[in-house]
Amino acid sequence: MDSEFIVGIDLGTTNSALAYCEKADGLESARIEVDGIPQIVNPNEVAERTLLPSFLYIPGDLDFPKGSLSLPWDAAPEFVIGELARKRGAESPGRLVASAKSWLSYAAANRTAPILPWQAPQEVRKLSPLEVSSRYLQHLRTAWDAHHGADGKGHSLAEQDVLLTVPASFDEEARELTRRAAEQAGLQRVTLLEEPQAAFYAWLESQGDAWRKRIKVGDLVLVCDVGGGTTDFSLIALSEENGDLALKRVAVGEHILLGGDNMDLALARLLQQKLEADSHRIDTYQLQVLWHHCRSAKEHLFEHPKTQKQDVTLLGKGRKLVGGTIKTELLREELNRVLVEGFFPKVGSDEMPVRQRRIGFQELGLPYAADAAVTRHLARFLSQQVKNSPEAGSIRRGRSGLACPTHVLFNGGVMKAEVLRKRLVEVLNSWVTDEGFDALGAANVLDAPDLEHAVARGAAYYGRARRGHGVRIRSGVSRTYYIGIESAMPAVPGMEAPLKALCVAPFGMEEGTEAVVPDREFGLVVGEPAEFRFLSSTIRKQDHVGDLLEDWGGEIEELSPLEVTLTLEGQQGSVLPVRLESRVTEIGTLELWCASRDGANRWKLELNIREKGEA
Amino acid sequence: MAATRVPAATEKSGADASDSAALDRAVQMLALLQRDGRLVDFLEEDVSSYPDGQLGAAVRSIHSSCRQVLERYIKLEPVLSSEEDHPVTVPLGFDPAAIKLIGSVTGQPPIRGLLRHRGWRVSQVTLPSLPQGSGRAIVAPAEVEVV
Numbered sequence: 001m002d003s004e005f006i007v008g009i010d011l012g013t014t015n016s017a018l019a020y021c022e023k024a025d026g027l028e029s030a031r032i033e034v035d036g037i038p039q040i041v042n043p044n045e046v047a048e049r050t051l052l053p054s055f056l057y058i059p060g061d062l063d064f065p066k067g068s069l070s071l072p073w074d075a076a077p078e079f080v081i082g083e084l085a086r087k088r089g090a091e092s093p094g095r096l097v098a099s100a101k102s103w104l105s106y107a108a109a110n111r112t113a114p115i116l117p118w119q120a121p122q123e124v125r126k127l128s129p130l131e132v133s134s135r136y137l138q139h140l141r142t143a144w145d146a147h148h149g150a151d152g153k154g155h156s157l158a159e160q161d162v163l164l165t166v167p168a169s170f171d172e173e174a175r176e177l178t179r180r181a182a183e184q185a186g187l188q189r190v191t192l193l194e195e196p197q198a199a200f201y202a203w204l205e206s207q208g209d210a211w212r213k214r215i216k217v218g219d220l221v222l223v224c225d226v227g228g229g230t231t232d233f234s235l236i237a238l239s240e241e242n243g244d245l246a247l248k249r250v251a252v253g254e255h256i257l258l259g260g261d262n263m264d265l266a267l268a269r270l271l272q273q274k275l276e277a278d279s280h281r282i283d284t285y286q287l288q289v290l291w292h293h294c295r296s297a298k299e300h301l302f303e304h305p306k307t308q309k310q311d312v313t314l315l316g317k318g319r320k321l322v323g324g325t326i327k328t329e330l331l332r333e334e335l336n337r338v339l340v341e342g343f344f345p346k347v348g349s350d351e352m353p354v355r356q357r358r359i360g361f362q363e364l365g366l367p368y369a370a371d372a373a374v375t376r377h378l379a380r381f382l383s384q385q386v387k388n389s390p391e392a393g394s395i396r397r398g399r400s401g402l403a404c405p406t407h408v409l410f411n412g413g414v415m416k417a418e419v420l421r422k423r424l425v426e427v428l429n430s431w432v433t434d435e436g437f438d439a440l441g442a443a444n445v446l447d448a449p450d451l452e453h454a455v456a457r458g459a460a461y462y463g464r465a466r467r468g469h470g471v472r473i474r475s476g477v478s479r480t481y482y483i484g485i486e487s488a489m490p491a492v493p494g495m496e497a498p499l500k501a502l503c504v505a506p507f508g509m510e511e512g513t514e515a516v517v518p519d520r521e522f523g524l525v526v527g528e529p530a531e532f533r534f535l536s537s538t539i540r541k542q543d544h545v546g547d548l549l550e551d552w553g554g555e556i557e558e559l560s561p562l563e564v565t566l567t568l569e570g571q572q573g574s575v576l577p578v579r580l581e582s583r584v585t586e587i588g589t590l591e592l593w594c595a596s597r598d599g600a601n602r603w604k605l606e607l608n609i610r611e612k613g614e615a
Numbered sequence: 616m617a618a619t620r621v622p623a624a625t626e627k628s629g630a631d632a633s634d635s636a637a638l639d640r641a642v643q644m645l646a647l648l649q650r651d652g653r654l655v656d657f658l659e660e661d662v663s664s665y666p667d668g669q670l671g672a673a674v675r676s677i678h679s680s681c682r683q684v685l686e687r688y689i690k691l692e693p694v695l696s697s698e699e700d701h702p703v704t705v706p707l708g709f710d711p712a713a714i715k716l717i718g719s720v721t722g723q724p725p726i727r728g729l730l731r732h733r734g735w736r737v738s739q740v741t742l743p744s745l746p747q748g749s750g751r752a753i754v755a756p757a758e759v760e761v762v
Binding site: 042043044045046065066067068311313315316318319320321322323325327 | 656677743746
């Protein structure tokens with residue numbers, strides 16, 4: 001039995017999100033909602049947010065007043081998950097688990113052993129990356145059940161179709177661990193979906209019907225996902241399977257530990273230097289605050305391209321709030337230098353990420369990227385990593401072997417900044433044109449709105465699609481069409497014979513397909529002028545070809561009639577028995593073919609059904 | 616109204632309990648403005664010796680964060696929403712607690728006048744739960760860094 005809801009879950013490195021839609025009519029009208037996730041945001045304060053920060057804090061006896069961590073479903077939770085965990089973790093880092101997802105994919109770590117928080121003091125309880133991931137899912141599940149009801153009506157999350165996303169770069173073990181984490185959280189009906197594909201489906205959803213004009217079978221989409229802590233590249237090829245759009249991930253890069261947090265930290269370090277040059281001392285806590293202010297200043301400057309600088313004020317500590325206030329500013333020139341040039345420099349397609357000369361002893365921990373240039377990582381992906389892909393033969397490549405996509409899809413919070421998107425496309429185009437292909441124009445850049453929730457939304461959309469007819473390559477008619485049939489009834493003076501409506505083209509019937517009205521014959525008036533009445537409905541979406549309706553209330557509306565004389569030699573004003581067949585053409589017309597019983601004659605009625613505004 | 620000391624964590628009954636709860640909410644409001652906006656630190660500091668520029672920079676920051684506190688926990692709206700210095704009509708049966716008349720305060724409503732201050736009214740209160748016990752007297756906890 002199909003579940004009541006279809007749920008997409010993005011278990012992100014920095015933030016997790018959940019989106020859902022209800023089972024109902026057609027894919028094109030799927031309304032996907034992002035669920036609010038209640039979480040503890042301050043002691044004694046629970047609030048809903050659309051994102052659940054992927055942070056877990058392990059409180060000790062000394063951390064919080066008793067009873068201040070209660071959630072609606074748990075008066076004394078053992079761990080703090082979400083916004084307060086993140087906040088408190090900034091004050092007390094030894095008890096914070098962050099980036100559990102990156103640990104889950106790190107093959108050199110023992111992912112099922114209790115190793116997190118990494119290098120925490122002895123007395124702090126530890127959990128495995130598997131268990132942490134499971135607890136995030138458990139939080140989402142309990143929050144869902146509290147909201148939608150686990151009351152036996154089939155609404156609990158465990159009973160829904162859940163699409164859970166994973167990075168394309170996750171190896172088989174990381175995927176298996178993700179499934180186990182879901183099972184341990186009580187979710188059995190889980191399907192894994194790769195994040196770049198989910199991002200693509202989110203873009204499809206945002207386009208409505210117009211996506212078919214932007215991409216076609218054979219295109220190659222570079223998905224460029226730069227989030228808070230990670231960067232992931234993949235290539236998706238678009239193909240067709242039985243008329244359904246099929247996405248095939250043909251190449252994937254490494255899970256690169258480089259992201260928006262690095263960028264904000266780089267800005268904070270810059271401002272720290274400026275302040276220290278003015279003889280101000282900045283300690284670790286003030287650096288945290290500076291980091292936070294830099295993020296806001298950066299976003300402000302990205303959103304207001306004409307502003308040249310943004311003030312950054314650090315209030316004094318303790319009682320000398322005003323007395324200790326120090327001020328500096330972030331200049332646009334600095335923003336561009338540090339972020340655009342530092343993280344997205346213009347490089348050749350043969351420039352590989354630098355590996356710094358290694359110091360003999362290394363701290364054990366996550367393998368953070370040594371080179372901060374996203375564009376160099378991209379160059380490496382398109383030149384080298386693509387070569388190792390099993391699909392390498394089918395990827396469009398240039399003279400030097402560089403993979404050359406036809407489109408770019410951006411994902412992740414960092415790519416909200418237009419100046420960074422533009423720079424990346426500029427660099428990519430310099431490579432693509434060198435290889436002999438056309439540059440990507442604005443139409444080739446696929447922008448989904450709502451980058452923070454896109455993966456969750458896309459997952460829900462995909463779940464809906466695969467339940468129905470998939471995402472059809474060709475469009476379907478957006479109404480149900482009928483032809484008016486005059487009833488065979490005794491004449492009543494002053495009253496028209498009642499009209500029946502025969503469904504000839506059901507809702508969603510695809511362009512380029514045909515349908516035969518089964519079993520019945522109808523009388524076709526030939527040899528004299530007759531009115532052919534067409535009707536349509538946007539409400540009745542379940543009618544099948546051949547359904548003959550007598551009563552339809554206001555649900556069907558009549559279109560302008562066709563007045564025409566169909567001719568047959570030797571016939572004047574006769575009624576001939578015919579069979580009916582409809583055809584929806586690729587140029588947006590509905591053809592109604594009438595075939596005589598002996599098959600010798602056929603007549604065609606044609607109706608233009610393309611909606612205004614379509615090509 | 617006589618000044619009352621905020622009681623420590625004790626059980627109160629009936630009318631006493633609701634006075635106590637009201638005081639606790641007042642403390643909570645200050646605590647929120649301090650936690651997210653550092654308003655109490657600001658008001659308790661002696662700013663007489665600081666140059667305007669420094670004071671101004673600090674004020675901008677505090678202003679921005681305290682505004683967010685109001686937005687999140689106690690939404691306000693004007694009592695009368697016309698433009699200031701524009702004519703308004705004070706209707707029959709108006710609430711003197713909500714509208715104060717100044718100038719030539721004579722005649723019977725409806726009264727025509729010029730709006731000099733729009734007033735403030737609470738439109739939505741969404742406060743978190745109160746802390747338990749002794750937490751109710753705390754506007755901001757002391758901070759001790761363990762090295």
